[in-house]
Amino acid sequence: MRPNPSTVLSWGTIAALLLLWYGVTTLGLVQPTVLPSPVDLLREFQALVRQGYAQKPLAEHLVSSLARTFIGLGLGLLVGIPLGLAMGAHRPLFAVLSPIFAFMRPIPPIAFIPLMILYFGIGEFSKVFLIFMAALWYVVLNASAGVRSVPQDLVRAAQNLGLTSAQIFRHVIFWAALPHVLTGVKTATAVSWAIVVAAELIAAQAGLGFLVMDAATFFRVPDVYIGIIIIGLIGLTLEVITRALERSLLHWQGR
Amino acid sequence: MTARIELQGVGKVFPPLHRGQAPVTALEDVNLAIAEREIVAVLGPSGCGKTTLLNLIAGFDQPTSGSIRVDGRPLTRPGPDRSLVFQSPALFSWLTVQENVTFGPRFRGEPPAEYLPRARDLIRAVGLDGWEHHYPYQLSGGMRQRVQLVRALVNRPAVLLMDEPFGALDAQTRARMQELLLQVWELDRPTVLLVTHDVEEAIFLSHRLYVLTRAPGRVKFALTVPFAAPRSLALTGSAEFAALKYSVLKSLWEEMP
Numbered sequence: 001m002r003p004n005p006s007t008v009l010s011w012g013t014i015a016a017l018l019l020l021w022y023g024v025t026t027l028g029l030v031q032p033t034v035l036p037s038p039v040d041l042l043r044e045f046q047a048l049v050r051q052g053y054a055q056k057p058l059a060e061h062l063v064s065s066l067a068r069t070f071i072g073l074g075l076g077l078l079v080g081i082p083l084g085l086a087m088g089a090h091r092p093l094f095a096v097l098s099p100i101f102a103f104m105r106p107i108p109p110i111a112f113i114p115l116m117i118l119y120f121g122i123g124e125f126s127k128v129f130l131i132f133m134a135a136l137w138y139v140v141l142n143a144s145a146g147v148r149s150v151p152q153d154l155v156r157a158a159q160n161l162g163l164t165s166a167q168i169f170r171h172v173i174f175w176a177a178l179p180h181v182l183t184g185v186k187t188a189t190a191v192s193w194a195i196v197v198a199a200e201l202i203a204a205q206a207g208l209g210f211l212v213m214d215a216a217t218f219f220r221v222p223d224v225y226i227g228i229i230i231i232g233l234i235g236l237t238l239e240v241i242t243r244a245l246e247r248s249l250l251h252w253q254g255r
Numbered sequence: 256m257t258a259r260i261e262l263q264g265v266g267k268v269f270p271p272l273h274r275g276q277a278p279v280t281a282l283e284d285v286n287l288a289i290a291e292r293e294i295v296a297v298l299g300p301s302g303c304g305k306t307t308l309l310n311l312i313a314g315f316d317q318p319t320s321g322s323i324r325v326d327g328r329p330l331t332r333p334g335p336d337r338s339l340v341f342q343s344p345a346l347f348s349w350l351t352v353q354e355n356v357t358f359g360p361r362f363r364g365e366p367p368a369e370y371l372p373r374a375r376d377l378i379r380a381v382g383l384d385g386w387e388h389h390y391p392y393q394l395s396g397g398m399r400q401r402v403q404l405v406r407a408l409v410n411r412p413a414v415l416l417m418d419e420p421f422g423a424l425d426a427q428t429r430a431r432m433q434e435l436l437l438q439v440w441e442l443d444r445p446t447v448l449l450v451t452h453d454v455e456e457a458i459f460l461s462h463r464l465y466v467l468t469r470a471p472g473r474v475k476f477a478l479t480v481p482f483a484a485p486r487s488l489a490l491t492g493s494a495e496f497a498a499l500k501y502s503v504l505k506s507l508w509e510e511m512p
Contacts, residue, residue, distance in 0.1 A: 154346040156315055159333040161359030161410065171362065175349045252349045254392035 036222045044222035064206040072128040073192040076135025084140040088147025110198045122203035133229035135188040146180025186242045257327045257445045258288035264321035267509040280471035281307040296309040297455035299467030300510045305450040342419040344399035346391040353387040356405045397428040410446035417449045425452050469510040
């Protein structure tokens with residue numbers, strides 16, 4: 001199979017950047033305290049894996065961040081998907097709740113971090129709660145928009161075939177709204193990961209955000225870079241997983 | 256003999272969309288009667304209330320005046336006894352052809368042993384065998400409308416309602432679908448009410464046709480189409496067909512603003 005020319009070009013960019021990085025650092029054009037060389041990073045990474053960071057194994061930092069994300073996001077989806085679908089189907093409920101969501105949505109969730117700390121302290125609850133709220137906004141808004149955009153003919157076709165309202169909701173409206181719901185899930189996942197890192201930067205004892213912030217405070221520049229790279233790779237993995245989920249659930253769209 | 260569908264003095268007035276506007280009268284004093292096993296076409300200029308008429312008979316909407324009776328009983332709500340074929344394919348795109356076709360009987364709790372053979376026969380009759388496990392996105396426009404037709408007919412409806420069912424298809428596909436409809440109709444011979452703006456389609460398919468006036472829609476005249484069954488596409492090339500088409504077109508032009 002011939003490789004796709006665009007893929008080749010993209011890998012070329014990655015290779016060129018790595019080479020440039022390696023070049024400027026080994027030639028001494030940049031101070032290692034500002035930008036460590038890839039070789040130094042690799043060595044430091046091995047040390048981190050062996051010794052951990054701040055008396056905790058690297059895996060523990062990773063798991064802390066992921067656990068906060070998944071608990072907050074999971075609760076957000078669990079509450080948000082049914083709530084959004086119900087809001088889309090039920091006009092009065094939408095009228096009552098939509099002002100709250102419309103007001104909250106444009107506020108970056110990170111702006112609530114100080115308030116969360118004030119109310120709930122710097123423990124796990126404030127972080128998980130923040131992620132829960134952010135995930136909830138995105139999922140509710142997308143799910144309710146999805147229900148409201150279901151073509152009238154589809155609902156009428158089902159009524160015409162003799163389905164009850166409950167059957168129509170479950171077997172027609174839910175599926176027709178699913179693409180919107182999954183867009184919400186995708187956005188909520190990406191946002192949750194961004195928020196957990198931000199929350200950990202400000203107040204945490206473990207987690208990748210904590211690692212990056214703490215390493216910067218003690219001028220451990222390689223650790224800062226390693227933390228950022230791991231955060232990026234996990235973000236990318238989450239995106240790949242949600243996209244694969246979307247593709248398999250929506251295969252009938254034929255895209 | 257009671258008519259299968261009977262409309263008496265049916266009117267429909269829609270409340271204004273915006274404050275300060277006048278209410279819109281879509282239909283006014285419509286009287287029509289359709290007998291069992293009859294194919295009737297309703298023709299009219301666009302905006303004359305044809306689709307409103309169909310929505311009323313389907314039970315999606317209530318008339319503001321007059322009465323609609325099916326088999327002598329007043330209408331209460333939508334149901335599979337009056338199966339509707341939409342202009343848009345309106346298929347459930349997350350389901351296969353087979354699942355779309357059996358959607359109604361399955362959720363009404365019919366035993367599969369009854370509806371599966373029916374579905375299989377109809378799928379074969381419209382030439383979709385081999386496509387049962389494909390999804391709507393994999394089908395052409397004409398095939399989607401055939402799926403819709405089978406999804407309606409599998410309920411063995413007393414009445415088949417069609418809203419410009421071939422309006423979105425190209426001319427060749429449309430002609431082929433019209434022939435196919437007549438073939439499939441022979442299987443069960445349901446009463447058909449077809450709403451269209453295509454004069455040729457109305458004459459080719461129907462036993463009788465009604466022409467509506469421009470909005471508010473009223474019956475301008477009714478006409479018995481004299482051509483015997485079985486009809487084939489060759490009929491549309493005959494002089495008699497052309498003469499009838501011209502006279503109906505002329506009366507429709509009078510209704511154009």
